[in-house]
Amino acid sequence: MEKKSPLLDEIGRKHGMKVPENYFADFTEKMVESLPEREFPMPEQPTLWLRVRPWVYMAAMFAGVWLMLKMFTGIFSVEKGETPQVEMTASAPEESTVEEEWFAHYVDDYTAYEMLYTEGDY
Numbered sequence: 001m002e003k004k005s006p007l008l009d010e011i012g013r014k015h016g017m018k019v020p021e022n023y024f025a026d027f028t029e030k031m032v033e034s035l036p037e038r039e040f041p042m043p044e045q046p047t048l049w050l051r052v053r054p055w056v057y058m059a060a061m062f063a064g065v066w067l068m069l070k071m072f073t074g075i076f077s078v079e080k081g082e083t084p085q086v087e088m089t090a091s092a093p094e095e096s097t098v099e100e101e102w103f104a105h106y107v108d109d110y111t112a113y114e115m116l117y118t119e120g121d122y
Contacts, residue, residue, distance in 0.1 A: 103112075 107115075
């Protein structure tokens with residue numbers, strides 16, 4: 001059994017919206033008439049930079065990709081245990097050890113003080 005709402009009976013099935021007659025048939029003509037006339041400027045001749053710019057950008061992109069690959073392959077080869085062939089630019093004094101060199105270059109002051117205090121030599 002179907003229930004009918006009294007409110008729906010008052011309003012009916014009409015939603016109150018309707019389109020004027022021949023609205024869509026005349027729409028394009030009315031739109032074209034309402035637009036203002038406009039002159040389009042002639043396109044300028046492109047300069048050398050405008051013609052070369054995409055090629056320069058593409059070359060820069062490939063150079064960046066090449067540099068990133070060189071950097072990442074260098075990092076991964078060091079992780080595998082391979083040492084890159086680099087010229088020696090500085091040498092340590094003969095009396096220094098590897099631990100002292102490592103400590104001098106890779107340990108900051110805070111870490112050094114912390115190591116001293118934890119060893120109990122205060």
